[in-house]
Amino acid sequence: MQTYMVGGAVRDALLGLPVNDRDWVVVGATPQEMALAGYLPVGRDFPVFLHPETREEYALARTERKTGRGYHGFAFHAEPGVTLEDDLARRDLTINAMAQDADGRLIDPFHGQRDLQARVLRHVTDAFREDPVRILRLARFAARFAQFTVAPETTELMRDMVDAGEVDALVAERVWQELARGLMERTPSRMFEVLRGCGALARLLPEVDRLWGVPQRADYHPEVDTGVHLMMVLDMSARLDASLPVRFACLTHDLGKGTTPESVLPRHIGHEERSARLLKQLAQRLRVPTDCNELADVVAREHGNIHRSGEFGAAAVVRLLERCDAFRKPQRLGDILLACECDARGRLGLEEQPYPQRARLLAALGAAMGVSTSEIARQAQERGLQGPRIGELIHDARVAAVARALAAA
Known part of the structure; x- marks a missing residue:
């Protein structure tokens, strides 16, 4: 029986980042031997165990075989004869396909360390195409490691997967899980840039994908393109350390601009209500949690009024607070206003501008x-x-x- 630290812990240690979670692979053991050694079995689909003292996960080395479409279409094979390299070969990216033995020696059969140094996200083998979740995972890693580029051959492989309909087979819960994690990374815009680049965004979030190429008034939006603006808003939400509901509200606040008739562009009169309707469809499709959905709905409907609220008198301010349900949920108003601040500052050349509407409306609510x-x-x-x-x-x-x-x- 041989034990190796694998995956993200090895990657992050090589990058000089904190290692918070460690995963282990065990080669040459059976489930019975693991249980006799005191390990607690927890895996449903394949043998995974918790260490009797550290409670860290130890998985038996395994291979996998595609048996159907989508995320669940796999058969796993784990036995003492499966080698460490066999196990690493089934992983998604070369930077996640490294291991370290008990003496600290690096095992790197797929040149993950080289790709770390070159700042490249590259698939390990052609088996990448068998699991569409890996497209989302790669995009999420791009959001975490914004300085990394995606290898051209990996982008081409992902395009082939999208064209083959693999992304269409993803279950809503898994799409939301990866989307939420990507939104919480350091540079969330990178996730959407990667998904858009391989065609997956148009399949998963067509309401978002259609925002690119839609013009806005240059006097309000120097960046002009609505999709570019959206990415700036998302990155501002990360800069301001916003919560997941706030970041999701930033993602969906302008969906209605993608359905503005061309005859009235670049004006987007009424886009707030259209955004709310499109948000409802998106949230139902991905089964978005209630706290994210409800906050995003208010921001979609009211962000324009909140931006203009500095001009409002007391009666109009109170009506705005009522529409935001601020008297029943006063703590939520701060999140609504933070999303609106991200929207206001997510514009070219205006990233450092103050947002006095926030303090004014909070003071009004307090009164x-x-x-x-x-x-x-x-x-x-x-x-x-x-x-x-x-x-x-x-x-x-x-x-x-x-x-x-x-x-x-």
């Missing part, structure tokens, strides 16, 4: 939240008022409170 709704309701009920009339009184009190706060600012 409005200071209104005692229970006291207003009590007094109204004593006067025999009910239902909608009480709501109107609360609204009016909030407008007055916001007016005082804005006047004092």
Whole structure:
């Protein structure tokens, strides 16, 4: 029995990055021998075990064979005769197909270290084409390692996979999982650039793919192209360390611009409502979590109004806060405003501009939240008022409170 550290831990150590998770491959062992040694079996599809003390994952060396389309169409084979090189050959990228033995010696049959030094993402073998999830994984690694390029032959292979319909067989949950992880990387725009470059984006997110080549008014958007703007917004969300719901809202806030009639371009009147409708379809298709979907819906509908809110009086500000559901979910308003700030600063030459709308609306919310709704309701009920009339009184009190706060600012 021989044990090797493999995959991302080896890659990150060579890059001088922190190693947070370590994976291990065991060669020359059977499941029975692993269990006798105290390892806890956890794998459903193939033999994976938890170390009795460290709880790190140890997998028996294995090979795999394609048996059908999509992500689940595989048969796995693990026995003592499977070699380390056999196991490494089934991995996705050369930089993930390296191992280290107990003495610290590097085992690198597919030249992953060379590709690390050259900053290249390259598939290991032609077996890459058998798993369409690997397209998403490669794109996610491009978002993590923005200085890496994709090998031309790997891009061509991914195009062949897309043309063969492999991407169409991906299940929604796995697409969302990889998309969410890519959005949280350092340079999320790279994920979408890679997916677009091989044709996968048009299959997975056609609402996003069609934004490239759509012009916008140059006085508002010096970068002009809507797709270029979207990538700048995503990277701004990473720069500002935004949460996943905020980054997803940034991704989907302008979907409606892809359906603006050519006769009215570069103006995009009404794109907010169109964005919300397209978002609903996308979220249902990918089974997007509720917190991401709900935040993105508000941002899609209201980002234009939030940008213009510096011109609003107290009554218009309160109506905007009501549409954002800010009185019921006050903590969420910060995320809505952060997404809008990313949108405003995700423009060519405007990356460092301030976004005063954020502070103004948060201050307005604070003032409005200071209104005692229970006291207003009590007094109204004593006067025999009910239902909608009480709501109107609360609204009016909030407008007055916001007016005082804005006047004092």
